[in-house]
Amino acid sequence: MAEYNRVSECVGLITLRNPPVNALSAAVRQGIVDTVQRALSDPNVKSVVICGQNGIFCGGADIKEFGSNMTGPPLIPMIHAIESANKPVVAAIEGSALGGGLELALGCHYRIAHSKARLGLPEVSLGLLPAAGGSQRLPRLIGVPAALNLITTGRHVTAAEALQLGIVDQVTDHNTVAAAVKFALSVAGRSLDPRRISTHPCPQQPDLDALFEEVMQKVRQSARGAIAPIACVQAVRAAATLPYAQGMERERELMATLFTSGQARALQYCFFAERAVGRWRMPSGARWDTSKPRPVHKAAVIGLGTMGRGITVALAQTGLSVIAVETQEKQLMEAKQAISGMLERGAKRRGVAPALDGVIYSQNIQAVADVDLVIEAVFEDIALKTKVFQQLSAVCKPGTLLCTNTSALDVDQLASETPNPELVVGMHFFAPAHVMKLLEVVYGPRSSPQAVATAMQLGKKMGKASVAVGNCRGFVGNRMLKPYIEEAFFLLEEGATPELVDQALEEFGFPMGVFRMSDLSGLDVGWRVRKGDGLVEPGTASGRSARIRQGRRYSPLGDLLCEEGHFGQKTGRGWYQYDKPGSRVARFDPWLHSFLGAYRAQHGLVARRIDHQEVLERCLYALINEGFHILDDGIAAGPEDIDVIYVSGYGWPRHRGGPMFYANMVGLAKVLERLEHYQQLHPEVPHLQPSSLLRRLVASGSPPIHKWGEAIKKLHSQL
Numbered sequence: 001m002a003e004y005n006r007v008s009e010c011v012g013l014i015t016l017r018n019p020p021v022n023a024l025s026a027a028v029r030q031g032i033v034d035t036v037q038r039a040l041s042d043p044n045v046k047s048v049v050i051c052g053q054n055g056i057f058c059g060g061a062d063i064k065e066f067g068s069n070m071t072g073p074p075l076i077p078m079i080h081a082i083e084s085a086n087k088p089v090v091a092a093i094e095g096s097a098l099g100g101g102l103e104l105a106l107g108c109h110y111r112i113a114h115s116k117a118r119l120g121l122p123e124v125s126l127g128l129l130p131a132a133g134g135s136q137r138l139p140r141l142i143g144v145p146a147a148l149n150l151i152t153t154g155r156h157v158t159a160a161e162a163l164q165l166g167i168v169d170q171v172t173d174h175n176t177v178a179a180a181v182k183f184a185l186s187v188a189g190r191s192l193d194p195r196r197i198s199t200h201p202c203p204q205q206p207d208l209d210a211l212f213e214e215v216m217q218k219v220r221q222s223a224r225g226a227i228a229p230i231a232c233v234q235a236v237r238a239a240a241t242l243p244y245a246q247g248m249e250r251e252r253e254l255m256a257t258l259f260t261s262g263q264a265r266a267l268q269y270c271f272f273a274e275r276a277v278g279r280w281r282m283p284s285g286a287r288w289d290t291s292k293p294r295p296v297h298k299a300a301v302i303g304l305g306t307m308g309r310g311i312t313v314a315l316a317q318t319g320l321s322v323i324a325v326e327t328q329e330k331q332l333m334e335a336k337q338a339i340s341g342m343l344e345r346g347a348k349r350r351g352v353a354p355a356l357d358g359v360i361y362s363q364n365i366q367a368v369a370d371v372d373l374v375i376e377a378v379f380e381d382i383a384l385k386t387k388v389f390q391q392l393s394a395v396c397k398p399g400t401l402l403c404t405n406t407s408a409l410d411v412d413q414l415a416s417e418t419p420n421p422e423l424v425v426g427m428h429f430f431a432p433a434h435v436m437k438l439l440e441v442v443y444g445p446r447s448s449p450q451a452v453a454t455a456m457q458l459g460k461k462m463g464k465a466s467v468a469v470g471n472c473r474g475f476v477g478n479r480m481l482k483p484y485i486e487e488a489f490f491l492l493e494e495g496a497t498p499e500l501v502d503q504a505l506e507e508f509g510f511p512m513g514v515f516r517m518s519d520l521s522g523l524d525v526g527w528r529v530r531k532g533d534g535l536v537e538p539g540t541a542s543g544r545s546a547r548i549r550q551g552r553r554y555s556p557l558g559d560l561l562c563e564e565g566h567f568g569q570k571t572g573r574g575w576y577q578y579d580k581p582g583s584r585v586a587r588f589d590p591w592l593h594s595f596l597g598a599y600r601a602q603h604g605l606v607a608r609r610i611d612h613q614e615v616l617e618r619c620l621y622a623l624i625n626e627g628f629h630i631l632d633d634g635i636a637a638g639p640e641d642i643d644v645i646y647v648s649g650y651g652w653p654r655h656r657g658g659p660m661f662y663a664n665m666v667g668l669a670k671v672l673e674r675l676e677h678y679q680q681l682h683p684e685v686p687h688l689q690p691s692s693l694l695r696r697l698v699a700s701g702s703p704p705i706h707k708w709g710e711a712i713k714k715l716h717s718q719l
């Protein structure tokens with residue numbers, strides 16, 4: 001797991017070998033301890049180089065080991081042994097040096113990085129802090145403000161930035177190991193005292209208290225209840241104010257709390273879940289590893305409204321050539337200007353040239369004749385989309401993949417309008433499409449595995465968390481959102497306020513509560529859908545019967561606001577009021593509160609006191625319950641798919657792992673018991689009726705989440 005060689009006669013070369021990322025497993029740590037010892041005791045060796053095999057230095061501690069009893073040599077003494085060595089040790093950093101990997105490099109006396117390498121201490125994103133001395137050495141090396149930034153955000157820096165910050169001593173475009181060996185030869189025999197970072201004082205910082213106060217405030221605000229960022233600030237503060245040994249003790253104490261926390265488990269689950277969704281499978285048995293994607297060199301986007309523009313930008317930024325089609329000349333010109341602006345701003349942020357030439361604009365659908373893949377993003381209207389699909393089928397070369405960007409329409413129905421339904425998939429982007437991380441790739445019963453593989457690969461290229469899901473109303477994300485929103489409406493009828501509901505959800509960790517979110521996205525969106533479903537009834541009917549529609553409880557509150565022209569931020573009025581249309585600061589709306597009072601009176605509803613717990617249980621358990629239905633129906637292949645969708649597209653707090661992970665943490669029996677409780681109180685609300693899968697999982701002993709897949713398979717085979 002760590003190989004030892006003597007090179008250039010007097011350099012001991014230690015190579016970490018643990019594919020794919022040379023994580024510091026017990027065996028690797030043991031290998032490092034042994035090989036360092038060997039190099040230091042060999043009188044022919046004057047200096048040492050540590051590198052990683054296959055172009056990657058080290059991806060950090062082995063995250064898979066965290067859940068089990070950790071064995072093997074611990075990291076801290078291993079790194080101390082390197083730092084206190086009497087021969088220079090040089091880290092040759094290619095690929096990544098992350099977490100424990102960078103901490104190992106900080107224990108070395110010198111660091112040489114390849115220009116394409118990335119370095120960072122991302123422990124915070126796993127609910128941890130850099131507790132192998134990273135929180136104590138980095139501030140000593142680069143100063144408190146820069147170390148705080150890196151450690152609290154977990155961001156990866158390029159080799160160029162690492163050089164500028166002083167993390168690395170040299171950057172090379174050539175063979176890093178060769179450069180490190182040459183460097184190691186050149187420094188052999190030099191005094192190592194100034195190179196031992198742990199012996200440095202932290203660089204002086206004026207007004208340290210004010211700095212930590214400011215950073216702590218910022219971190220608390222953005223952490224939304226996550227504890228690791230706060231512990232990171234406390235650990236860096238220890239580095240800035242205490243001698244090294246005491247700082248290390250503080251680092252250890254803080255890590256002890258984090259290491260066993262539910263948040264760390266949730267965040268580490270998210271890390272693996274995001275990778276697991278790439279290994280998609282369909283109910284037909286088709287899978288990621290047996291389905292070859294088609295190459296996509298040229299793509300087209302049809303319809304350049306908000307979604308089409310964002311999709312065009314996302315595609316162009318991957319280096320694809322894109323034909324952007326909009327039939328109306330004025331809209332085409334406006335879109336061209338907007339897309340160019342987005343590409344320019346994005347390129348400036350990333351320090352690259354804008355891909356302006358990658359986009360060709362056309363008013364004519366014939367222009368897409370030779371593309372490999374089309375994403376249709378016209379208005380959400382099945383008749384219009386059908387017409388576009390029929391035109392595309394006639395125009396495109398054989399084999400072109402036809403994708404529809406829809407959030408609600410039936411992908412199967414569209415597919416059935418084309419001669420080649422196997423080439424049709426849904427690509428549900430989230431606005432703004434060039435920014436939002438989530439992409440639902442929606443397959444129907446006739447979508448070919450190759451079409452799914454191609455859309456999934458394209459999503460990955462665009463940097464999206466791409467999740468393959470089956471076709472159903474609302475797919476996964478919006479289908480689960482429906483009962484969540486409906487519960488929030490019912491809570492208002494029963495006595496809650498938008499402020500109370502939003503506060504409960506925001507304290508839970510959502511960036512916005514359901515009502516602030518609804519004001520942002522526009523109340524008219526849901527109104528249009530409910531109208532289409534025949535649920536909206538004009539008139540002033542009152543009483544319970546007016547709130548039962550299509551045989552189930554219905555709240556017309558959202559419809560009534562829309563009838564008043566209150567569409568949310570864009571009209572300046574919604575569940576809150578705003579200074580002017582388009583303004584974002586939500587304020588208490590006295591009108592809304594008297595409207596709610598009048599509504600309750602009209603319907604004979606008596607407001608009662610509702611607490612945060614009830615808000616969370618009713619909104620979140622209703623959403624989770626729908627997640628179980630989705631698993632049972634085979635629309636999502638596993639709980640990870642649902643959780644990645646919610647964390648990357650719906651603001652579910654990452655440190656709570658996603659709705660299904662949260663249910664697992666709360667306990668399935670408890671979720672079931674609370675659903676049964678609320679269902680008894682509200683028998684006319686079908687979404688509170690516990691899913692049969694939830695019941696069956698509880699009956700089978702509530703297996704842990706990583707065993708649900710197996711349990712579901714077994715339960716299905718028993719049906």
Ligand SMILES: CC/C=C/CC(=O)SCCNC(=O)CCNC(=O)[C@H](O)C(C)(C)COP(=O)(O)OP(=O)(O)OC[C@H]1O[C@@H](n2cnc3c(N)ncnc32)[C@H](O)[C@@H]1OP(=O)(O)O
Nearest residue numbers: 020021023059060061062063064096098099100101122275
């Ligand atoms: C004692 C406590 C000490 C804690 C200190 C720490 O070091 S905590 C760990 C800190 N390190 C990280 O957070 C890095 C995590 N890894 C990454 O960011 C990326 O994997 C990468 C290193 C930048 C490589 O990215 P790339 O896109 O090339 O590959 P994948 O992300 O798909 O990963 C490939 C497979 O490797 C697995 N993996 C990656 N890192 C680790 C790790 N540190 N431990 C265990 N396994 C790791 C990853 O899960 C992938 O596995 P698959 O089975 O192929 O899905």
